[in-house]
Amino acid sequence: MSLPSIPTIALEKIDFLPPDRVTDDCSVLTLKSLVLEPMLRWLDGEIRPGLFAKWRLDDSGCRWQLHLPQGKAFHDGTPVLAQHAAEFITRILDSRDMFGMPWSYARYLAGAQITADGPTLTIETPKPFPDLPEILSEFYLPRMDAAGRPVLGTGPWQVEDFTAGQQVLLRRREDGRQLRFVAMPLAEDRLAALQAGQVQAATHMERLEHILRGIDGFAWQEQTSTLSVMAYMNGFEGAFTDPNARLAANLALDRQRLAEEVMGGLAQPSDTIVSPWHFGHEAGGLSPLRYDPEEARRLLALSEGPREVVLRSPTYMPEGAPEIARFMAEAWNAIGFETRVEIAEDRPQYARDIGEKRMGDAAIFDSSPHSTFRVLDDKISSLSRAVWWQGVSDAQVDAGFDAARHLTDTTERATAYGRLLRRLQAAPPWAYLFHPVLCLAHVPALQGLSLDHKGILRIA
Known part of the structure; x- marks a missing residue:
């Protein structure tokens, strides 16, 4: 089965959410992970570089310094400053979750001093907080576009076209490759679209009413979740x-x-x-x-x-x-x-x-x-x-x-x-x-797709 010039992937939802909204929704995190970058990256219990390339905790255990790499810029060319991250964290501390309940982040960082100096973000807490990098791995830093949407990031893929709740077209900055993602809330609709050739990949196939462990003619991947x-x-x-x-x-x-x-x-x-x-x-x-x-x-x-x-x-x-x-x-x-x-x-x-x-x-x-x-x-x-x-x-x-x-x-x-x-x-x-x-189905010709343990769709 040959691929169309722009392959299409079906997710449960298409959204980037407001900047101060932290989420564990796999569909939203898939898009965020492609277009934006987490401040630090979590991988199976270990912390890796993300938006910040280096980080250090001083001997007191209370003072973290995080450093942006040289030349880091948003997709519109605006240089990324540590001040952007400081303001972003401050907004999150005052926000609420999808059920209207206060996030725990304000409690974690109660009394913290958050300051920025060029490429360096400093977070000082009243008591040692060595687990802070895990918290920062949940924060994806966006910049608003001209329409006020949080879709300008620093990730490898750039938003070309976006209709909230419906579809998004992404272009890979390195080679110009494009992918389209469409929202299909029901797993049965994702399955039908895949089998009809309307989409070339579909996520969350474990949510089908009648459980499947594979689909004839399609590649099938399973990954156990951290949930x-x-x-x-x-x-x-x-x-x-x-x-x-x-x-x-x-x-x-x-x-x-x-x-x-x-x-x-x-x-x-x-x-x-x-x-x-x-x-x-x-x-x-x-x-x-x-x-x-x-x-x-x-x-x-x-x-x-x-x-x-x-x-x-x-x-x-x-x-x-x-x-x-x-x-x-x-x-x-x-x-x-x-x-x-x-x-x-x-x-x-x-x-x-x-x-x-x-x-x-x-x-x-x-x-x-x-x-x-x-x-x-x-x-x-x-x-x-x-x-x-x-x-x-x-x-x-x-x-x-x-x-x-x-x-x-x-x-x-x-x-x-x-x-x-x-x-x-x-x-x-x-x-x-x-x-x-968690389950992912796709046409065999669409290579480089994988699910991580958080349920995020990774694209090589």
Whole structure:
């Protein structure tokens, strides 16, 4: 099958979002990664150069200096200054997420002094903050075009034509090669367009209603995501205030069967709060979480809490959540819980409910940050008590995190985080489920496409 002069790729959405909007949406991040550059680049738990070519933390652990390479310019020729980055970060600190909730970045950088001098950005924090590069890897610096759109970047591809929500035409600056991206929200529409020859590649094929593991005549790629699908467990009241009940709920789950029967094989069982590609996971040396219903029954018998459990679930995000909830309820009931599933139809309100601790006894959700620090600070630490923390306190975890987050030696910090990840496997605050497997289909003639662990489409 020959390629058209301008190949077309179908994404779920086409958008660059306002400059102060940080996102974990794979379609948006694909476009941002081609046209813009992150301030630093995250790759499977390691930090690499991005917009800034060099960075250094001083001996105090509080003063970061980041340096732009010589000649760095936006696509319209405007030189990039560190001041642009300083102003961009300041705007983000005052912004809110897609659900109208405040970002955690303002808490991370509370009291920080952010200054710029030509090509050098300096960030000074009141306490050591060695995980800051992971935060900066989430920030993509744009410049507004004449129409007020954040589409001028410093990346290898330049926007030639853009209709928000519909399509974007990109040109590779090095060789003039062009690609068109179109928005197709439904996976079934992306599949039909691919088979009809209207597009030459389609992402997120794992979201088809009828699961596929390949398409005849097309290349097929699968990549496990850093996203963690899990269920928060209520540590404020009810059955899961007891650590024995929380561990029992985890041991009751046959994650491999969940991955195969509910997710059609497009899932990798979780073993702790983060994925195998997060910072510190390798150092943790974790074994897979076991399925042990007999031990689960024994632990539950030790708990004096109630057996009645309300398990809340959205209809999507994560995909297949209602089916996951039914699987969990069956497993929990088999060891002695009495589980009632509640389905929430309004996904944004569901997220607000969880943030405001209206979650029932457990609530299916997903955890998207690729920063181990962020997951610990936003969702686990009872010292931070951030918006996604659900009341489970563990003095050993709190003390370990407070010490680990200030270690400036990368190896020592990875080792310390690894110990925390092992502790959180043994004493879980969540019901751990799986990491989704993402799927890409394309015509064989379209070469150089790949998915990374964050679900971003990379183009060689």
